[in-house]
Amino acid sequence: MKNSPVELKNIFLLSALLLCFSMGARTRFVRVMFSGNTSNSATIIWDQQRGDFKGLYCDTVNPERNQYKDAKLLTSSNTWKGMHTHCIRLKDLKANTKYYFVIKDSEGFGSLYYFYTAPNSPNESISFIAGGDSRDNRPVRTKGNKLVPKLFATAVLFNGDFIGLDNEKQWVEWFADWENTIASDGRVTPMIVTRGNHETSNKDLVKLFDVPNKKVYYSSTFCGDLLHIVSLNSEIHKAGRQKLFLKQALAKHADYQWQIAQYHRPVRPHVKAKKEMETQYKHFVPFFEQYANLPLCLENDSHTFKVTWPIVSSNDASSAEGFKRDDSNGIVYAGEGCWGAPLRDADDAKIWTRDCGAVNQFNWIIVSKEKIQLRTVLYENEADVESLSYTNRFSIPKGLALYGPKNGELIEIFPRNKEQFEQHLIKSKN
């Protein structure tokens, strides 16, 4: 049966319309990254799935669309893991300020987003969601993602094993699920990331998250001299350049109120099947232990929960696996997953383990000059949790399920007595 000229015209128009729709521009997977000084800089990243980028507009006020000016141009772009990732590094931002941004491409303006820069005063408080290991279970990890905007954190510290298999399909799925961390009004919680063993190359972190060092170890600072976070790479040599970086980074921030270290693999995993990270014990821990202002390390990888008492390295008779409890001078090691990866039993508790257990969780951390408060959030009831706002973002939201094992749901870390700590260092060297 032949089509009439009118039918042929209609088919042609419909085909042209469908082609236009499928070829139209599309931006997706918007994220904001922190590194360096988080009170005056940030990187905006997205996947330009279709069409051409024309400019990013960023301002402290939300202007009408026809008033956007001073388009920001790309810092870099790349094609990696099935996405055309675009990055724009923003500098000279104002501290503690809400920045709106919108991306314009060949089809027009995209959605409006915003994020907050960190404060610049050590008298301010900040909060973090810290976790990792989102690998395989999409429904579970999505629950964790949906809780992110509700906690109104300063940043998410995501410590590796984003995906199970390092391929295009899983990365696209990961970013699709991560969209749930964006609040309904467009608020984006910035991220600081480290590499896990399921990321088979440093390039994943550099290309997808614009990590500022190709070996994926770097510093981020918050609130002037309140906090230095040192992000390390468990998946490459610990000695050599990374060790030198760590030594210099910790020394440079010795006068800050706090330093926190984060990396993927635990020095002493709480799952028996996981190997002890002797290289980190040898090359990282001695530097951590030299600084009175470094009382907390964030670890992942095992797909379980653990938090230790404050511990120091030791081979005393009272030690276990190279550490002993020291409430005055020790470091608390917290984390071990699990943001959607297969849960594992915490079957390797030590005498200095404060609590452990196989639960899906991430840490919620509030940092002020006076103390660090660390809680473990069971994120799976996210639908029952009320959203925090800018003004009450350090309160516990109604419905939040906090893990409360035998030693309690709140861990508080106070500044160490520096003189006492110096004496401890002298004694430990002798």
Ligand SMILES: [Fe+2]
């Ligand atoms: Fe891992």
